[in-house]
Amino acid sequence: MSSNIAAQVKSLTESVVKEILNNESPSVEQCLEILTSVQSTIAPDHETKSVILIVSIRILEESKLGKMITKSLKHLRRHKRSSESDGDSTAVATWNQCIAIADKILISLREQVAAESGQRKAKKVAVAKAESFQPGLPKTSGAYKERLRVQKKEMYKDPPAMPPAQIKIEEEWVGEPSRDEETGEMKFIPGSDSSAKLKEFLKDFCPNRSPKEILNFGAFGGTYYRPIVSAVTNIKYKSSDVLKNSVQKEWIEGLDHKTMLTSLTYQASVNKFKVKCGGSLGMWESSGWISDSDPYGWFQWYCRFYQGRRCGDDERQVSRWLKSAGPKGRFRSQLCNKIFAAGGFSHVNSVRISPVIRQTLLHWGLEITETVLRKHGIRVGKL
Incomplete structure (x- = not known):
């Protein structure tokens, strides 16, 4: 016809x-x-x-x-x-x-x-x-947008950026990172399937705060491991299940879970620097930052990476850290410059200087210490 x-x-x-x-x-x-x-x-x-x-x-x-x-x-x-x-x-x-x-x-x-x-x-x-309504990664941007709409998520990007393709998890886990006792900086080893680029990235991937320290200091307004419905996987996650497969039991011993870990309401008072920072889950999802292997986001990935899991998303996640908290990362550089402008090393721990950036960096596993400030000063010619 x-x-x-x-x-x-x-x-x-x-x-x-x-x-x-x-x-x-x-x-x-x-x-x-x-x-x-x-x-x-x-x-x-x-x-x-x-x-x-x-x-x-x-x-x-x-x-x-x-x-x-x-x-x-x-x-x-x-x-x-x-x-x-x-x-x-x-x-x-x-x-x-x-x-x-x-x-x-x-x-x-x-x-x-x-x-x-x-x-x-x-x-x-x-x-x-x-x-x-089907579980698993969305097949189209339209399907992803519909999930975000149904779940009443923030649509930071419209149309939303698609999440990464399905992530492959390596069967063999490696050991936890080594840590410099003086600086607190950690060094991680790659997995057997890690790319050459990841191995290069890991040379500069040196967080100085462990997942346990981040959670115990106070982070994410106490909401990070709340129950969620993921737009990436279209699966509903329970806090108790996610905590079991994301963190070690001893990391959260003594913490009030409802206040520090699984609160449904963001409370700035829980955070170490008593300020609110960060975006919503919908913002992260619609920006294409969340993978199916870690539906809660970067910190969940960091918890698992710290424990020795290696996967196909490591290169992307380490790259994100480098851009935010690495030696040339924007948040790290901004805060170091502000500290130098205020007088330098005597102000390294001054919470009055950009508490929001300090809290943000803590979420990325980094606090500005004299060592970090000195490295930045040398890099930019202030020392």
Whole structure:
């Protein structure tokens, strides 16, 4: 059916071009016959109010029928004026018929294009809604957006950035990092499948605060391991289950879980520096930062990486740390510069200097110490 219509439309378009556009003295009767044929082909029920899809957008794009009919209107009106000048009222009436039919053809084509576009959009929405209820990574941006909408998440990016592809977890875990007793900085070893780039990144990946220290100092407003529904995996997570497979039991001994770990309400008073910082889960998800291996985010990844798990997401996550808290990281550099501006080493622990950045860096596993400040000063020429 579609191929027959396509052939007819192509033939009719060629007739429009030949007899109307490229003919200096066309027969008004022949023009009327061609346009009537076009109308009967693309809109056999043009007298009804319903829009029947006869010609697809693809056929219109290939044949350029709409474009040719639009051009033909200019020619039809010119020929009508010539007939008016000649005083041929019969020809004028017929040219008016041609113009009216051409107008109706264009209206019909616009309606059919709009109807098909609407059907395509409705189909995409239906598919996205169906996919939004299925567990696993979203297949399309539309399905991901629908998940975020249904879960009433913040849409920081619209359309949302897709999450990373499914992450492969290495079977063999490595040991915990070594730690410099004086500086507190840690060194991590790569896994057997780690990329060359990750191995290079790890040379500068030196957090000086462990997951245990971060949680015990006070972080994330006490909400990090609250129960969530992940838009990335479309799975509901319970705090008790996630804590078991993310942190070591001794890390959180003595902590009030409801206040320090699983609170549903962000409380700045819980944080070490008594300020609020960071974005929502929806912001992280819609930005494409969350993977299926660690649906809670970077800190969950850090907890597991610290314990020796290695996976295909390590390179990306370490890279994110380097950009934020690494030797040239934006937050680390900003805070160090502010400390130097305030007087240098005597202000290294002054909580009055950018407590929000200090809390942010703590979430990334870093606090500014004299060692960190000295390294920055040497790098930027302040020492």
